[in-house]
Amino acid sequence: MLVAVLTYVGYGVLTLFGYLRDFMRQWKIEKCQNATEREEQKDFVPLYQDFENFYNRNLYMRIRDSWNRPICSVPGAKVDMMERVSHDYNWTFTYTGRVIKDIINMGSYNYLGFAQKAGTCQEAAAKVLSQYGAGVCSTRQEMGNLDKHEELEKLVARFLGVESAMAYGMGFATNSMNIPALVGKGCLILSDELNHASLVLGARLSGATIRIFKHNNMQSLEKLLKDAIVHGQPRTRRPWKKILILVEGIYSMEGSIVRLPEVIALKKKYKSYLYLDEAHSIGALGPTGRGVVEYFGLSPEDVDVMMGTFTKSFGAAGGYIGGKKELIDYLRTYSHSAVYATSLSPPVVEQIITSMKCIMGEDGTNVGKARVQQLAENTRYFRRRLKEMGFIIYGNEDSPVVPLMLYMPAKIGAFGREMLKRNIGVVVVGFPATPIIESRARFCLSAAHTKEMLDTALKEINEVGDLLQLKYSRHRLVPLLDRPFDETTYEETED
């Protein structure tokens, strides 16, 4: 509670200073760096909204150097970054010309480590690039349906264990263009509180009624389902045409995994449909990397629409939707992106095919399986060590997305900068992307991280945690033992 109060005090102080600075800028005591209208145009309807930019001007600008950092190498486990300095408090940046090499990259969604410069994927993609060209300048329905796309879709269907699949050029567009094709007016969408913007946009574009249930809360979902079936549509009381539940496999800001068995049980009980967005969980969860469905040991036939992206674990771009053959055939005709958007470009398709075959083990090596196992080990180890150090970590034990709570606005900037000084690149997020007191630093683990890299990172995080007093946790876990468990070891958690 003390931390919450101090966070509010922090934001309050920043707001007051923001008003003071705005006042000084308006009275020309301080120079205004933002865009303003010219004197002659002051009487017209204003072009810029001053207040909406308040947060941007006064809070974001101060710590802007923690975001949009320019990199100059492939974002694998280690990345090179261009160094930049700012002489006017982050309003402009200049490059010093130096390149900071080998920064441990804890920010990229590189779960299985396929973001690499050389390797089988890259060679195959280069060959296809010279064969097929860089892009397909057409939509799927006109001239953009290559044999590579058909091959990819068959492979994705086999990988997921579904009847058929379809691939799209953009992960965001997969959600926003296909949900309107599946539901329309007179249907009901039940979406989780923390769903991604693409799902929210798709839901809004569809015209269906949207009801939100609390994050991962099955009682809330059941209550909504019961109410929907009993009361029907708002005024006419007619039954809903379709009820679609939108959930994600792993939520990228929380690191929590959806309660899939319970959602499927509810879905079957109330006869609704389930749309599962596995953007972060495909390739990252499950003993063979088939996603959250395999993680829970369920059958992929229970999920009506399995959606995912190739951006995170496969090192490519694009998204897919998998499901029954009738559903996918319908989407091939009626989906907006099949009709209007360009299809995936061939080298990207080849990258997906090669990496997927690698994960499945069909290229004859054990590399895929080794990567999946390495990621699981890294996840468990990293989370365990961070909890022992005393940080507050959100999310499930097995999810490779690790949010570390920072809470106070000043610590957001401080954490980002201190970690960069120690050659570790992290992503920090604050309000309004997260609730006001819950700003966090988000680590994304990768199979490409070796134990030494993780140990270095953990050591630095420990130092920065002591420096910034980030160790809020009141639970203390006993550190991992080196000797085997016997009668003399006591309970794990001491309170």
Add this chain to the structure above:
Amino acid sequence: MYVWVLAHRPGKSLYSPISGSVVLPARFEMLCNLFYRIKMNVGVAHSEVNPNTRVMNSRGMWLTYALGVGMLHIVLLSIPFFSVPVAWTLTNVIHNLGMYVFLHAVKGTPFETPDQGKARLLTHWEQLDYGVQFTSSRKFFTISPIILYFLASFYTKYDPTHFILNTTSLLTVLIPKLPQLHGVRIFGINKY
């Protein structure tokens, strides 16, 4: 809605990428110039359309608010020129003034929201909980100036001048909170 930051070099003519270095007429100069966008979109990935509605519900906000008022009162009490009644009246008046400015005068949100400007003309009080009346935050913030008023009246021993001051400032802060006045702008003040 994006924020366009102009790379405007003062005193010189504005450079247009379209027609070389010819200055384009009138208002089109504004839009066709060299600019770079600073859009703060730091991983916005949740379905909360307007986070301002939830701010007052967050954990610890009420406590912080109460502590803030207490701090203000202590600061005023420590100034040697003010007697206790004056300090209480001043606390009441300053608190009500601050509350009026931040909850009822300032409109819109300090950050861009994806709701396409629905909240731009609403004050923070009207935005709370998306306009649902009688939620717990609204009740709390209605009761707290009343409690301050009781305390101030007690400590000023119901002196007439103090009474008038306290009552008027209480009314300025209570009347905008009535549900009948949701979205009402008297005499067009503060409309846009």
